[in-house]
Amino acid sequence: MSTYFEEIIKTSEANCQIFDITEDVEEIIEKSKVKNGIVTVFAIGSTTGITTLEYEPGLIKDLPKLLEKLIPTYQNYNHNETWGDGNGHSHLRSALIKTSLTIPIVSTEMTLGNWQQIVFIDFDNKQRTRRIAVQVMGEM
Amino acid sequence: MSTYFEEIIKTSEANCQIFDITEDVEEIIEKSKVKNGIVTVFAIGSTTGITTLEYEPGLIKDLPKLLEKLIPTYQNYNHNETWGDGNGHSHLRSALIKTSLTIPIVSTEMTLGNWQQIVFIDFDNKQRTRRIAVQVMGEM
Amino acid sequence: MSTYFEEIIKTSEANCQIFDITEDVEEIIEKSKVKNGIVTVFAIGSTTGITTLEYEPGLIKDLPKLLEKLIPTYQNYNHNETWGDGNGHSHLRSALIKTSLTIPIVSTEMTLGNWQQIVFIDFDNKQRTRRIAVQVMGEM
Numbered sequence: 001m002s003t004y005f006e007e008i009i010k011t012s013e014a015n016c017q018i019f020d021i022t023e024d025v026e027e028i029i030e031k032s033k034v035k036n037g038i039v040t041v042f043a044i045g046s047t048t049g050i051t052t053l054e055y056e057p058g059l060i061k062d063l064p065k066l067l068e069k070l071i072p073t074y075q076n077y078n079h080n081e082t083w084g085d086g087n088g089h090s091h092l093r094s095a096l097i098k099t100s101l102t103i104p105i106v107s108t109e110m111t112l113g114n115w116q117q118i119v120f121i122d123f124d125n126k127q128r129t130r131r132i133a134v135q136v137m138g139e140m
Numbered sequence: 141m142s143t144y145f146e147e148i149i150k151t152s153e154a155n156c157q158i159f160d161i162t163e164d165v166e167e168i169i170e171k172s173k174v175k176n177g178i179v180t181v182f183a184i185g186s187t188t189g190i191t192t193l194e195y196e197p198g199l200i201k202d203l204p205k206l207l208e209k210l211i212p213t214y215q216n217y218n219h220n221e222t223w224g225d226g227n228g229h230s231h232l233r234s235a236l237i238k239t240s241l242t243i244p245i246v247s248t249e250m251t252l253g254n255w256q257q258i259v260f261i262d263f264d265n266k267q268r269t270r271r272i273a274v275q276v277m278g279e280m
Numbered sequence: 281m282s283t284y285f286e287e288i289i290k291t292s293e294a295n296c297q298i299f300d301i302t303e304d305v306e307e308i309i310e311k312s313k314v315k316n317g318i319v320t321v322f323a324i325g326s327t328t329g330i331t332t333l334e335y336e337p338g339l340i341k342d343l344p345k346l347l348e349k350l351i352p353t354y355q356n357y358n359h360n361e362t363w364g365d366g367n368g369h370s371h372l373r374s375a376l377i378k379t380s381l382t383i384p385i386v387s388t389e390m391t392l393g394n395w396q397q398i399v400f401i402d403f404d405n406k407q408r409t410r411r412i413a414v415q416v417m418g419e420m
Contacts, residue, residue: 001141001281003316003419005386036143038180038242038275040318040382045393046334053235054186058219058228066211066232071346079338088338092346095333095377097235099396102180102242102318102382104275106145111273113185116239133391135318135384137277137417139143141281176283178320178382178415193375194326198359198368206351206372237375242320242382244415246285251413253325256379277417279283 001139004032007044008132012122016064016093019120020055021132022112028134029105037138039110040102044131047090047124049097055117067093067123090123097121105138141279144172147184148272152262156204156233159260160195161272162252168274169245177278179250180242184271187230187264189237195257207233207263230263237261245278281419284312287324288412292402296344296373299400300335301412302392308414309385317418319390320382324411327370327404329377335397347373347403370403377401385418 008024021041029039043050053059077088101118104111112118120132148164161181169179183190193199217228241258244251252258260272288304301321309319323330333339357368381398384391392398400412 005316005384036145036275038277040384042382042384042391044391044396046332046396051235051238052186052240054219054231056219056222058217058222059231059235061218062228062232063235066236070210070350077338078341079334079336082336082338088342091334091339092342095331095339095343095399096346098238098331098378098381100332100381100383101238101240102182103240104145104180104182104273106273106275111182111184111275116184116186119235133384133386135316135386135391137318176285176415178417191375191378192326192380194359194371196359196362198357198362199371199375201358202368202372203375206376210350238378241378241380242322243380244285244320244322244413246413246415251322251324251415256324256326259375 004136006134010130012130014122014124014126017122018060020117021120022117025118025134029136032136033140034105034136034138035108035140037105038102039105040135041118042133043099043120044133047087047094048099049094049121050099050101051097051119052116053119054115087125093123144276146274150270152270154262154264154266157262158200160257161260162257165258165274169276172276173280174245174276174278175248175280177245178242179245180275181258182273183239183260184273187227187234188239189234189261190239190241191237191259192256193259194255227265233263284416286414290410292410294402294404294406297402298340300397301400302397305398305414309416312416313420314385314416314418315388315420317385318382319385320415321398322413323379323400324413327367327374328379329374329401330379330381331377331399332396333399334395367405373403
């Protein structure tokens with residue numbers, strides 16, 4: 001039983017930009033040499049999220065629209081009154097979507113569906129470099 | 141330390157049908173012989189979800205009603221314009237509820253509350269056979 | 281590779297009280313002596329939640345307001361008609377936010393962002409003692 005850790009680095013435009021990070025995670029699992037176990041994908045930062053999505057042009061527009069409806073960008077948030085950075089909505093979207101996802105690995109492959117990709121979402125309102133922590137654990 | 145993997149198979153009516161899969165997961169943990177560790181329950185497919193819920197007739201109606209309010213079935217989704225399968229809402233519900241859940245195992249038992257069941261939800265709009273991946277890891 | 285389990289106990293006022301449990305989890309990781317691996321934090325109970333949040337006074341108000349908007353306390357829930365405990369909203373909030381979170385541990389530290397705390401939320405409407413299960417797994 002062993003562990004292997006690596007980070008994925010993405011340069012993000014923010015504002016609900018969605019990244020398909022499935023291949024990045026697959027490469028890390030390959031390097032880990034783990035055959036059976038789990039992988040935990042964790043977005044570092046309180047204005048980010050990790051989930052699964054069919055990564056296709058329609059849904060890439062639909063998910064930000066949904067989040068804008070549920071948690072609007074321009075609204076009176078207590079966070080914004082204190083900090084003045086206008087990203088209260090980003091924090092709340094992150095608390096809702098959450099920043100962690102754990103997936104089984106069986107015979108070196110993740111148990112994802114055919115149309116199910118791992119996506120990283122940057123809910124913040126400023127461009128920056130983003131880090132996603134990937135921990136692989138299991139039997140080699 | 142060891143891993144044990146098995147899939148749960150369910151024939152689903154779709155349309156937010158909710159399955160209590162707690163006993164299925166318990167049986168897999170028993171077969172794994174793991175005493176202390178974790179179990180990861182992962183729904184395979186981009187129109188499904190896994191969470192916990194008190195599995196009782198009231199909430200089985202309340203949760204689909206809530207999802208219908210937050211993410212209506214009949215609405216203009218970009219996904220539907222491209223693919224014509226009318227399940228944009230199913231994909232978005234899956235991205236929100238998410239398809240993974242990890243639970244501690246202590247002395248062969250999951251640390252669930254008395255009224256806390258593991259549920260699988262099929263958000264899609266077509267009947268089919270569904271698979272849920274269950275990976276147990278820990279000390280025997 | 282080893283596992284270490286402990287529970288965090290909190291006396292809760294309920295009604296969306298939010299607890300920063302980051303230090304509690306850090307102390308358990310320290311006791312576990314695990315250097316590289318993962319920690320699973322699981323809230324026991326079907327009216328609770330675990331997520332990450334920048335724990336500051338603004339967001340501590342914003343998150344309950346958001347949940348009140350999405351899933352109002354006073355509304356006709358089928359759960360309430362059957363059980364009469366008036367906490368249908370608490371169960372639904374728990375099913376949405378979910379009760380589990382898994383975080384990588386690297387060189388004895390969780391891979392949290394600087395402003396990213398682990399929070400436990402009690403969505404119920406009655407004061408009580410609450411338990412959060414913490415399972416640490418990895419290499420010492």
